Amino acid sequence: MFESFTTKIRNAKKIVFVTGAGISQESGIPTFRGKDGLWRNYDAMKLATIDAFYDNPKLVWEWYIERRKNIFCAEPNLGHKAIAELEKFVQVIVLTQNIDGLHQRAGSSEVLELHGSIIKIKCTVCDFRCEILTEFEHIPPLCKCGNILRPDVVWFGESLPQKIWQQAIVHASKCDVLIIAGTSLIVSPANTLPIYAKQNNAILIEINPEETIMSSDMDLSIRSTSVAALSELVSVFK
Numbered sequence: 001m002f003e004s005f006t007t008k009i010r011n012a013k014k015i016v017f018v019t020g021a022g023i024s025q026e027s028g029i030p031t032f033r034g035k036d037g038l039w040r041n042y043d044a045m046k047l048a049t050i051d052a053f054y055d056n057p058k059l060v061w062e063w064y065i066e067r068r069k070n071i072f073c074a075e076p077n078l079g080h081k082a083i084a085e086l087e088k089f090v091q092v093i094v095l096t097q098n099i100d101g102l103h104q105r106a107g108s109s110e111v112l113e114l115h116g117s118i119i120k121i122k123c124t125v126c127d128f129r130c131e132i133l134t135e136f137e138h139i140p141p142l143c144k145c146g147n148i149l150r151p152d153v154v155w156f157g158e159s160l161p162q163k164i165w166q167q168a169i170v171h172a173s174k175c176d177v178l179i180i181a182g183t184s185l186i187v188s189p190a191n192t193l194p195i196y197a198k199q200n201n202a203i204l205i206e207i208n209p210e211e212t213i214m215s216s217d218m219d220l221s222i223r224s225t226s227v228a229a230l231s232e233l234v235s236v237f238k
């Protein structure tokens, strides 16, 4: 799969991954826009906006609790593990849109969560934030200050955590190879990261069983699942 870029990949000092829901699909976590994607079965505007949350915090929380259960019993797959293993050979940074924490569970040491984490919660009013793996006593859960707690994730219409986004731009702008795996590249600003990498003449490689809106801008666009392709990528270094 990587023959035409083997030398460039082997000589890379820094490889940055931009990942999306597709990389966790083989761990049993549905994508958003794929065949059985979440947004095919649920209305994003009723579940993933701040207005939807204030309209019906119980509904939104019940949906996130269902997703937490699914994610907590999922395991990192060979795609996640391959990215972690690459750290033996080259500097690897993971810029993920996923909130499932599977990259970290696979052993990746440098992961930036662009859209937050389903493990984290925060108060809608005070500065309280924390990680919680256990179930909630009350739905919606309340902060010590008496206000509602919300999932610490980025909803439609909300800005990304600025410090993380600025770091992501710097990493993308300074990499030798940018590998885009398992994302439709529909959502911004994450879908601008390939542009920052290209400005630095990085090699752009896409891994996706389906074509995306940016496939023609890639140096290499591989029609494959992330498990198959990323496992082979590791063998490029061995």
Ligand code: APR
Binding pocket: 019, 020, 021, 022, 023, 025, 026, 031, 032, 033, 034, 037, 097, 098, 115, 154, 181, 182, 183, 184, 185, 186, 187, 207, 208, 209, 210, 212, 224, 225, 226, 227
């Ligand atoms: N391996 C690699 N890619 C896959 C696999 C697989 N096994 N299975 C599906 N894909 C691809 C699909 O072809 C699709 O292009 O993964 C992509 C998933 O795209 P989306 O469902 O749009 O997910 P993503 O790009 O991560 O969405 C971005 O949108 O809903 C918001 O905040 C949410 O972070 C999410 C953002």
